[in-house]
Amino acid sequence: MKFSTLAAGLLSAAGLAFAQGEAATGSVSKGPFPFDLNGSNFTYPYPVNVFTFTSQQQKLQMAFMDVKPTCAPNGQTAVLLHGKNFCGATWNSTIVALAGAGYRVIAPDQVGWCKSSKPESYQFSLNQLAWNTRGLLNTLGIGNITLIGHSVGGMLSTRFALQYPNTIDRLVLVDPVGLEDYVEKGVPYVSIDTDIAAEAAQTFAALKGYEQSIYYAGQWDDSYTIWVTMLTNVYFGSKRAQFIKNQGQIVDMVLTSPVVQYFKDVVSKTLLIIGDQDKVAIGANWSPPEVAANLGHISVIGPQVCDTIPDCTLYQFPTLGHAPQISAPSNFTRVVLDWLEQ
Template sequence: MRSVACLLTLVVSTVLGQTVVPPSTWNYTYPWPVKYHNLTSQRLNLSMAYMDVAPTSYATNKTIVLLHGKNFCGATWEDTARRLSTHGYRVIVPDQIGFCKSSKPPAYQFSLQQLAFNTNSLLQSLDIAQVKVLGHSMGSMLATRFTLMYPDVTSHLILTNPIGLEDWKALGVPWRPIDLLYADELKTNYTTIRNYQQATYYVNTWKPEYDVWVNMLVSLYHLPVEGPTFAYNMALTTDAVLTQPVTYEFGLVKAKTLLLIGTKDNTAIGKAWSPPAVQAKLGNYSVLGRETAAKIPGAELVEFTDLGHAPQVQDSERYHEALFEWLDRVG
């Protein structure tokens, strides 16, 4: 296992006392041109990759931001972004710092607040004053935090199988040191990713088209220089989502809110290293979706009783039918 100290050798240069961390060298093909928002954060000069997808059929003067999950990238929103674009939306699809085509800092204090701040910085650079925010998995947890931090910016909040609907720590998940989380991440390979996604995302089914997202993620861990840094960033992100619950603040959300929940989902951070009695209590989305919808004022809930953690992939037509019915109706 490579040490954290080795990761610090990935620093490229220092300008006026600030470390410059360039965009990723990862060459995975994205469906639209990738642009970069440069920002200074935690004494680091970073580049945040994003796609800016224009409306293709007609313009509504509405903008929506799509926030990816921990095991995903902006590119995984391609299907949704194309549909929104043809529906008249301008679609902003960022890769968060530490992920995919964005800078991967060798040392960074990951927090939902920091990622939300970075996302808002991107929107400010594009002169976007108000948005709808759609997140999936960790991206939904981030979308919730963004909405809480920037209520005047967020008009609508759409949560797709969010993590963070329960406080895993309070339910008994033991804290795991970052060094051990990093060691776990370094063991990641095609088999571990597929087995996890098959059990959690797709309700123990598998289609060949799911492999593209597995292989995309595997390629990040196997980057010759950035791979260990990416793995370390993922360990830091796991610690952030485990220790920074949003579940206690759902009642403060002011945006119009839709929850899209595949109830076969069983995702829970820390479940893998928890005692069996704790594992049995975690990740019951048939209950968590309804509890969360009841906490958010005026929220609507759509449940997919036969789908798992990634309903937008597992049954794209049904998922997007529900999404657009709500968007068209609530305005």
């Protein structure tokens, strides 16, 4: 009888934890921190805080910005999740607009990126990164959120919305990676060692060329240069070896963790924003020509994905590429805020 009672209690506790969604636990510090925090000495537009927690039997740091509303608070929190070649700082214009509309804004750097830890041994998964992020929010005492994710951050936001559906008020996906299943479409698998070697070969010129072609539809404005500088700062920073390893692991994670079949299960009210000139397709550069030609048609697959999400609004920028929040910040934030205010 005692065993049965104890077992029932444990099952009840486990059920409650499952219902709420388990997440990381840790503590938040406001510093001071080293100038070269986890291999990045790039100056962020707002003070950087650190969430320290244990994951996969190691202590990790997750850097983030916590920006207060700059007008009358509306009681809501917006969380911004960056893409692979981005950091929390690249959301600066969006942060300004959201804080100016009364939102508290949280913009983290995910583990493996920018000012966060570069773990020596880590199994990267979308679920793990969502677990880390939800733990940060719990530690800050933040419940429900408006979640805005771009590129790989959009893919992560989709997984977050599936993993913690009761904590998402509204979901904004900005040119998310994962609108198609790359492997299903024929992208051949390459080893993580190959991915790491490709990351090690990155240079300022190579990153700029890729971003100009893919992110900005062949255009370039001098204002974009700061974000290439920010990224190069980490590639050639004090944690270079570990950073390029983590980035190689992340490419593998994206390729092998499709989300497109799960969009139908997203219950959050969703805004999908795409630049019709976006051509991002993971693995296209190492795929056979006939496979690569069938990838990255975002203007076509974006509307198709939105049709599968139960409550989805689609907004398309006809002339923009992969990063509308950078290439047309005023237009982008107007679209987001108009939708959020509906």
